[in-house]
Amino acid sequence: MMNLNFRWARLGSLTAAELYEILKARESVFVVEQKCAYQEADGLDPHSWHLSVLLDDELAAYARVVEPGLKYREPSIGRVMTLGKFRHLKLGRTLVAQAIAFTEERFPGQGIRIGAQAHLQKFYGSLGFLPVGDVYDEDGIPHIDMHKP
Numbered sequence: 001m002m003n004l005n006f007r008w009a010r011l012g013s014l015t016a017a018e019l020y021e022i023l024k025a026r027e028s029v030f031v032v033e034q035k036c037a038y039q040e041a042d043g044l045d046p047h048s049w050h051l052s053v054l055l056d057d058e059l060a061a062y063a064r065v066v067e068p069g070l071k072y073r074e075p076s077i078g079r080v081m082t083l084g085k086f087r088h089l090k091l092g093r094t095l096v097a098q099a100i101a102f103t104e105e106r107f108p109g110q111g112i113r114i115g116a117q118a119h120l121q122k123f124y125g126s127l128g129f130l131p132v133g134d135v136y137d138e139d140g141i142p143h144i145d146m147h148k149p
Contacts, residue, residue, distance in 0.1 A: 005055075008049055008050070032094070044064075044066050065099060131144050
């Protein structure tokens with residue numbers, strides 16, 4: 001059995017070491033692995049809740065919830081990722097379900113908006129998100145906005 005630990009934190013309550021691990025992981029997935037040069041630390045982290053999924057005290061997966069009115073009118077789940085060495089564990093559904101539950105509890109009745117990579121539309125659809133608008137290019141990767149009422 002896996003010893004998964006889900007930890008929510010505001011930026012100010014993360015230790016320097018925890019923040020370093022999160023930023024290192026996000027860079028490794030979104031910048032290096034996806035070969036996408038962009039400003040990964042985008043200014044929204046101070047206005048977000050950070051979900052770290054730890055397996056035996058090692059960061060395995062991560063997502064953040066951005067407060068409403070910043071990225072979108074609604075609260076938003078983003079930076080959803082599982083580190084490569086943990087992907088075989090299929091943590092994505094559990095990770096996103098945890099983020100949805102947290103967001104709906106903290107921001108009731110507001111819905112949730114995401115900017116999903118287009119190839120993950122079916123995955124997010126299975127979690128209750130509906131596509132909004134057309135596929136667009138964001139940093140060279142096709143994305144689609146999706147909304148969960």
